[in-house]
Amino acid sequence: MTRWTGSLRMRLLLGTLVALALALLLAGVVLGGLFRDHVMRQFETTLTQQLDQLTARLVFDAGGQPQIDPQALSDPRWQRPFSGLYWQLDQLSADGQSRSGVLRSRSLWDSSLTLQADAMADGGIHVHEGLGPQDAPVLMLERTVRAAETPDAQWRLIVAGDLQQTAQAIDRFRGVLALSLLILLALLALAALAQVLVGLAPLRALQRALNEVRQGRVQRLQGDFPSEVQPLINDFNQVLATNAEVVARARTHAGNLAHALKTPLAVMAQAASAGAADLPALVQAQVAASRRHIDAHLSRSRVAASLQLPGQRTPLAPVLAGLLRVMERVHAERHLAFTLAPMDDSLAFAGEEQDLQEMLGNLLDNAGLWARSAVRIGAAREGETLVITVDDDGPGISAAQRDAVLARGARLDESAPGSGLGLAIVADLARLYGGDIALERSAIGGLCARLSLPRSA
Amino acid sequence: MRILLVEDDPTLRAQLRTGLHEAGYAVDEADNGRDAHFLGDTEAFDAVVLDLGLPVLDGLSVLKRWRNAGRVVPVLILTARDNWSEKVAGIDAGADDYLTKPFHMEELLARLRALIRRAGGLASPLLQCGELALDTRSGRVTLQGQTVALTSHEYKVLEYLMHRPGAVVSRTELTEHIYAQDFERDSNTIEVFVGRLRKKLPPALIETVRGLGYRLVPPP
Numbered sequence: 001m002t003r004w005t006g007s008l009r010m011r012l013l014l015g016t017l018v019a020l021a022l023a024l025l026l027a028g029v030v031l032g033g034l035f036r037d038h039v040m041r042q043f044e045t046t047l048t049q050q051l052d053q054l055t056a057r058l059v060f061d062a063g064g065q066p067q068i069d070p071q072a073l074s075d076p077r078w079q080r081p082f083s084g085l086y087w088q089l090d091q092l093s094a095d096g097q098s099r100s101g102v103l104r105s106r107s108l109w110d111s112s113l114t115l116q117a118d119a120m121a122d123g124g125i126h127v128h129e130g131l132g133p134q135d136a137p138v139l140m141l142e143r144t145v146r147a148a149e150t151p152d153a154q155w156r157l158i159v160a161g162d163l164q165q166t167a168q169a170i171d172r173f174r175g176v177l178a179l180s181l182l183i184l185l186a187l188l189a190l191a192a193l194a195q196v197l198v199g200l201a202p203l204r205a206l207q208r209a210l211n212e213v214r215q216g217r218v219q220r221l222q223g224d225f226p227s228e229v230q231p232l233i234n235d236f237n238q239v240l241a242t243n244a245e246v247v248a249r250a251r252t253h254a255g256n257l258a259h260a261l262k263t264p265l266a267v268m269a270q271a272a273s274a275g276a277a278d279l280p281a282l283v284q285a286q287v288a289a290s291r292r293h294i295d296a297h298l299s300r301s302r303v304a305a306s307l308q309l310p311g312q313r314t315p316l317a318p319v320l321a322g323l324l325r326v327m328e329r330v331h332a333e334r335h336l337a338f339t340l341a342p343m344d345d346s347l348a349f350a351g352e353e354q355d356l357q358e359m360l361g362n363l364l365d366n367a368g369l370w371a372r373s374a375v376r377i378g379a380a381r382e383g384e385t386l387v388i389t390v391d392d393d394g395p396g397i398s399a400a401q402r403d404a405v406l407a408r409g410a411r412l413d414e415s416a417p418g419s420g421l422g423l424a425i426v427a428d429l430a431r432l433y434g435g436d437i438a439l440e441r442s443a444i445g446g447l448c449a450r451l452s453l454p455r456s457a
Numbered sequence: 458m459r460i461l462l463v464e465d466d467p468t469l470r471a472q473l474r475t476g477l478h479e480a481g482y483a484v485d486e487a488d489n490g491r492d493a494h495f496l497g498d499t500e501a502f503d504a505v506v507l508d509l510g511l512p513v514l515d516g517l518s519v520l521k522r523w524r525n526a527g528r529v530v531p532v533l534i535l536t537a538r539d540n541w542s543e544k545v546a547g548i549d550a551g552a553d554d555y556l557t558k559p560f561h562m563e564e565l566l567a568r569l570r571a572l573i574r575r576a577g578g579l580a581s582p583l584l585q586c587g588e589l590a591l592d593t594r595s596g597r598v599t600l601q602g603q604t605v606a607l608t609s610h611e612y613k614v615l616e617y618l619m620h621r622p623g624a625v626v627s628r629t630e631l632t633e634h635i636y637a638q639d640f641e642r643d644s645n646t647i648e649v650f651v652g653r654l655r656k657k658l659p660p661a662l663i664e665t666v667r668g669l670g671y672r673l674v675p676p677p
Contacts, residue, residue: 291559298539322545329548330555333571335580354542361541 008203009196016192024181024188031177036170040139043166044127047141050075051125051159054087058157060149066091068103081109082133084162088113092144092154102155108133113158115142129163137163202229209233219244253301260293299425302358313456314353316379316386317345323361327375331368338364341378349386350456351433359429362422363390363449370394370446385435386455394446402439426451458503458573458616459483459634463493463519464535465511473506476562481596481609481616482569483637490514497523497530501633503573505532506565509547517550524551531572533565570594577620584619587676589658591619605657610635614650618663618673627670 057072066089070078077083089103101112111133125143132138138160145155202225209221220237264286271282324338349356367375371392379388397405406427423437426449430437435453442448460482464470470486477484485500487493490511497505497519509516520532534552536543547555553572556565570593574582584591588601598605598615607615613635618626628647635647651671655663664672 287559295539302540322549323541326541326544326548326555329553332554332575354540357541357545361544 009200012196012200013193016196017189020185020188020192024185028177028181032170032174035173035177039166039170039173043139043161043163044141047139047159047161048125050085050087050161051141051143051157054157054159055143055145058089058145058147058155060147064147064150066103066147066155070106078105078107080107083107084136084165086113086132086138086158086160088158088160090115090156090158092156093152113138113140113160115140115156115158132160132162137167139163139166202226206233213240250301253297257293257297260297261290264290264293299428302425312351314349314351314356315345316347316349316356316388317343319349319353319356319360320377320379323357323364324377326361327364327368330365334368334371335373336368336371337374338368339374339376341376343379344381347379347381347386348456350454355429355433356453359426359451359453360388360390362426363388363451366422367392367394367447367449370396372446374444376444381455382452384455386453388451388453390449390451391442391444392446393442393444396441396446397439406437406439423449458613459485459501459637460569461485461487461493461496461500461502461505461507461530463487463490463506463511463516464508465489466508472562473565476566477506480566481613483613483635485638488512490516490519494519494522496638497528498526500638501630502530503576503634504569505530506535506569507532507552508535509543510537517546520547520550520552529576531576533568533572535560567594573620579620584616586619586622586662586673587659589619589662591616600658607654607657610646610650611654611657614647615654615658618671622673622675625666625669625672630670 053073054068057068059067061067068087068089075085077085078087084107085105086108087105088101088108091099091102093099100114104112113130113132115128115130125141128140128142130138130140132140140158140160142156142158145157147153147155205223205225206221206229209218209223212218213221220240221233225233268283268286271279276282320340324340327336327338364375364377367390371394374393376391377389378391379386381387405423423439427437430451430453433454435451437452438450440448440450458481460477462470462473462477462484463486464473465488467488470488474484474486485496485502487496488511491513493507493511493516494514496502507516507520511519516534520534523530523532531553532551534547534555535558536547536555537558539557544555553575554568556568570582574580574584574593582593584593590599591597592599593616596612598607598612614631617631617634631647632643651663651665659676661676662674664674666672
C-alpha cells in the first residue's frame with residue numbers, strides 16, 4: 001500500500017475530492033448548456049417577432065413588386081449600418097431562377113445574406129446559424145411566403161441577428177459559473193478536510209491512549225470517545241482486563257508452584273546432608289508430593305488458559321465416543337461396562353472441545369477407578385443447559401467428603417493419587433463456563449456426578 | 458518376552474531398560490521415530506513401550522504407520538502431557554494403553570504384563586495349564602501348588618509357551634521373543650531349556666512337533 005492510499009485520512013479526502021470535482025464539473029456543464037439553450041431560445045423568439053413584423057409589412061404594388069416601408073419598422077437597428085439586426089427579401093421563382101436580395105435592410109449596407117435554397121413548407125420558420133456582414137456569426141430565421149399578386153414567385157424573408165453579444169453573454173455566464181463552482185469546490189474540500197480531521201480524531205486519540213497503555217502508564221484505555229468508537233474501546237478494555245487477569249493468575253500459579261516445590265526440595269536436601277537412613281523412601285515420597293503439586297498446577301493453568309471464545313460449539317457425542325474408546329482400553333483389566341444411554345445426537349456444549357474433553361475425561365476416569373462393574377453415562381437438555389450424568393456402582397463418597405473433593409485448593413497432600421484432584425478440575429472448568437457439578441448418590445449404588453454446562457443450539 | 462523400548466531421553470531409557478531387564482524381558486531400543494518404525498516393522502516384539510515426543514518422526518505417526526501396515530503388537534504409549542485430547546488421539550491411533558510421565562516402574566510393568574496377556578486372549582494374570590500355574594505378576598511358577606524353581610531363561614520359554622496354549626511355537630519364534638536383536642542367537646540353546654523344563658515339569662506337558670516346534674499340551 002502506498003503512502004497515499006495507506007492513510008485512511010488521505011483515502012477519505014481523495015475520494016471526497018474526486019467525487020466533488022466530478023459533481024461540480026457535471027453541474028457546470030449542465031448549467032452552462034441550459035443557460036446557452038435559454039439565451040438562444042430567447043434570441044430566436046426576438047428574431048421571430050421581428051420576422052412576423054416584417055412579414056406583416058410586406059406588400060406588393062400593382063406591378064407585382066414587393067415593398068417594405070422602412071419607416072414602418074420600429075427598431076432603429078434596421079437603419080444603422082452593421083447594427084447587428086438585418087433583414088432581406090429573396091425571390092424564389094418557380095422556374096428555378098432566384099434573385100437574392102430583392103429588398104434589404106439599410107443595416108446590411110453593401111453586403112447580403114446568403115442562404116442555401118431549401119424545400120420548406122410554406123409559413124414555417126427555418127433557423128440557421130451562419131456568417132453575416134463582416135463575417136460575424138449570425139442567427140438567421142427564414143420564412144417563405146406566396147403572394148396572390150405574384151402567383152409565379154415565392155418570396156423568402158430572412159431576418160438575421162448578430163450572435164456576438166449572445167455569445168459574449170454566454171461566455172460571461174460561463175466564466176462566472178466556473179469561478180463560483182471553483183470557489184464552491186474549494187469550500188467543500190475544506191469542509192471535507194475538516195470532516196475527515198474531526199471524524200478521525202478519535203483514532204489519533206485511541207493511538208495515544210494505546211501508547212499510554214503500552215508504556216505502562218495506565219491499565220485501561222481512557223478518554224471520551226464517540227459512540228461509534230466506544231464499543232471498540234470497551235471491548236479492548238475487556239481484552240486488557242482478561243489479559244491482566246490471565247497474567248495475574250499465571251503469576252500466582254507459578255509462584256504457588258515454586259513455593260510448593262520448595263518444601264519437598266528442602267526436605268530432600270536436609271535428608272541428603274544428614275545422611276538419612278531411609279533416603280530412597282523419603283525421596284520417593286517427596287517426588288510423589290512434587291508430582292501431585294505439578295499435576296494440580298498444570299490442571300489449574302489449563303483452566304486459566306481456557307479461551308472462552310463466544311459462539312463455540314462442540315457436539316457431545318463424538319467427544320464421549322472418543323473418551324469411551326480410551327476408557328475401554330485403560331480400564332480393560334477391570335472388565336467394566338461403560339454404558340452410554342441413548343441421547344440426542346444434536347446435543348452440543350457451548351465451549352471449547354478440549355475443555356469438554358477434560359471435564360468428561362476426568363469424570364469418566366474417576367468413575368472407572370471406583371466402579372465395581374458398571375459406569376453409566378447419560379445426557380439431556382434442560383432448557384439452555386446441557387446436563388451430563390456419570391454414574392458408577394462403586395463405594396460412592398459421603399456427603400461430607402463431597403464438598404471437600406470439589407473444593408478449590410483442597411489440601412493436596414491429603415489427596416491420594418488419582419482421586420479428588422480430577423473432580424476439582426472439573427468443578428473449576430464447569431464454573432468457568434457458568435456451569436456446575438453436583439455429586440449425588442447414584443441409583444446404581446456409587447457416585448453420580450451431575451455436570452451442568454451451557455448448551456449450544 | 459521381547460519388548461521394543463522407544464524413548465529419546467537417555468536417562469529415562471536406561472532406567473526403563475534396567476527395569477525391563479530385571480522383570481525378565483529382552484529389550485530392543487530406539488531413540489528416534491524412524492529407527493523405532495523400522496524395528497517394529499521388521500522384528501517380532503511382544504509389546505512396545507512408545508514415547509510420543511520423539512525426534513525425526515513422532516510417536517503417533519510411528520504408531521499409525523504400524524497399524525496401517527497391519528502390525529498388531531500391543532503398544533503402551535508414554536506421554537508427558539496429561540490432557541485427554543492427547544489420550545484420545547493416542548488410543549485412536551491404535552495404542553492399547555497410555556502412561557503419563559512421571560510414572561512408577563511397577564505401574565509400567567503391570568500394564569505391560571496386562572497388555573501382553575490380553576494380546577494372547579487371556580483374561581487372568583494367572584496362567585494355568587492343568588496343574589501348572591504361572592503368575593505373571595510375581596513370576597512364580599507352581600505345580601500342584603508347589604513352587605517350581607526355574608532359571609530366568611527357563612521361565613522365559615515357559616512363559617512364552619503358556620501365553621499360547623495349544624499353539625505350535627517354532628524354535629525361531631522362541632529365539633526371537635526371548636533374545637534381543639543384538640544377542641548372539643542360537644536355537645540349539647532353546648532345546649537345552651526345553652529339555653530342562655521337561656525334567657522339572659510333567660514330561661508330556663511340552664510336546665515336540667517334528668519339524669515345526671513345540672506345543673504346550675494341557676493334560677486331558
